[in-house]
Amino acid sequence: MVPTDEKTNATAEEQVQMLDVHEKDNDELLPSPVSATSPRPASGKPKLSAAAIIPIWIVLSSAVIIYNNYLYNTLEFRFPVFLVTWHLTFAAIGTRVLQRTTHLVDGAKDVNMSKDMFLRSILPIGILFSASLILSNTAYLHLSVAYIQMLKAFNPVAILLISWTFRIKEPSKRLAVIVFMISSGVALASRGELRFNLIGFITQAAAVAFEASRLVMIEILLHGLKMDPLVSLHYYAPVCALINLAVLPFTEGLAPFYEIMRVGPLILISNAAIAFLLNIAAVFLVSAGSGLVLTLAGVFKDILLITGSVLIFSAQITPLQVLGYSIALVGLILYKTAGSK
Numbered sequence: 001m002v003p004t005d006e007k008t009n010a011t012a013e014e015q016v017q018m019l020d021v022h023e024k025d026n027d028e029l030l031p032s033p034v035s036a037t038s039p040r041p042a043s044g045k046p047k048l049s050a051a052a053i054i055p056i057w058i059v060l061s062s063a064v065i066i067y068n069n070y071l072y073n074t075l076e077f078r079f080p081v082f083l084v085t086w087h088l089t090f091a092a093i094g095t096r097v098l099q100r101t102t103h104l105v106d107g108a109k110d111v112n113m114s115k116d117m118f119l120r121s122i123l124p125i126g127i128l129f130s131a132s133l134i135l136s137n138t139a140y141l142h143l144s145v146a147y148i149q150m151l152k153a154f155n156p157v158a159i160l161l162i163s164w165t166f167r168i169k170e171p172s173k174r175l176a177v178i179v180f181m182i183s184s185g186v187a188l189a190s191r192g193e194l195r196f197n198l199i200g201f202i203t204q205a206a207a208v209a210f211e212a213s214r215l216v217m218i219e220i221l222l223h224g225l226k227m228d229p230l231v232s233l234h235y236y237a238p239v240c241a242l243i244n245l246a247v248l249p250f251t252e253g254l255a256p257f258y259e260i261m262r263v264g265p266l267i268l269i270s271n272a273a274i275a276f277l278l279n280i281a282a283v284f285l286v287s288a289g290s291g292l293v294l295t296l297a298g299v300f301k302d303i304l305l306i307t308g309s310v311l312i313f314s315a316q317i318t319p320l321q322v323l324g325y326s327i328a329l330v331g332l333i334l335y336k337t338a339g340s341k
Contacts, residue, residue, distance in 0.1 A: 050293060053284045058301045060278040065145060065305060066312065067271050072140050073313075077263045080137035081248050082256035083271075084130075088241035090272035091279065095234040104283060107231040121221040126239035128214035134244065135207035142200025145309035146317055149302045150189040151204045153328040156335055157182050158212035168219060181331035188324025194316050229282035295336040299329055 071077045099105040113122075139148055157179050163169040190196065227235070260268065285294065306325075309315040 048284045054297045057281045057285045079256035084133045085244040088237045092237035094276045130240040130243045132210040139204040142197040144315040146306040146315045150325045154186045162216045178335045182328045185324045185328030189321045192318040192320030
């Protein structure tokens with residue numbers, strides 16, 4: 001998915017976030033690429049229960065992040081721009097194959113994509129999306145998987161702050177308390193990070209800012225337009241891939257192409273395939289459960305990722321980080337329940 005976090009994760013997690021944002025009028029991983037509300041299910045789409053799809057989504061979402069981290073830091077394929085571009089190219093091709101062979105991308109028929117909409121909405125949102133994906137993946141070169149998951153807890157706060165700034169959402173005392181809880185929790189988690197890296201922190205913070213801006217812009221420019229993760233990917237993947245391709249010569253040059261054979265083409269293909277499967281799972285996920293269920297599933301997934309980071313990559317976390325992240329998670333859950341009332 002375009003996601004490679006990441007992000008390939010992006011679209012799937014965003015759809016969940018966007019659902020939150022909207023239900024509250026609202027919040028949430030990139031929510032979905034283009035809509036704040038749940039897309040209308042296509043009659044030809046199969047359905048899965050929440051009990052069936054949530055474990056699949058958690059496994060795929062975790063696998064994408066761990067696999068990317070493995071590529072960057074174990075295999076030392078330290079080319080996030082190239083990897084994101086490759087994921088997007090794979091997704092652009094994959095969604096078009098699915099469009100011709102399945103009903104999973106039938107939602108694209110409901111989108112009247114004009115030249116004006118493309119230039120004024122899809123392109124600027126695509127630029128923000130590309131920046132978010134590149135920065136979020138670059139952060140893995142400097143920070144641990146566990147710490148990045150903790151920093152991601154700040155995403156809803158960033159969305160709220162931008163929404164308040166542009167008066168898209170009215171602030172309230174309850175939301176202000178929740179913002180303070182999440183911010184304090186993330187601050188404590190940062191204070192307890194043993195391998196704090198300023199460059200990595202700034203990079204991830206910038207990724208959060210671009211992602212939040214993208215989601216808010218979606219609300220402003222594409223209000224009412226419904227796209228599930230695959231339909232969003234169908235439109236955004238080619239745009240973002242071309243943007244990244246233009247950036248590649250100035251950031252990583254030809255170096256990643258020389259490293260492909262060392263790492264192995266099968267590694268890169270399987271990596272992109274898992275990311276794409278995550279987006280397919282997201283289509284079923286957003287229609288299988290309520291916003292609160294999806295939020296809790298995301299929290300559980302993040303906890304598993306942090307645990308896995310400790311076990312697999314020997315990441316070190318401190319009691320202060322556990323306390324801070326716990327406070328942030330409580331804030332996230334309160335944020336969701338506040339929006340559901």
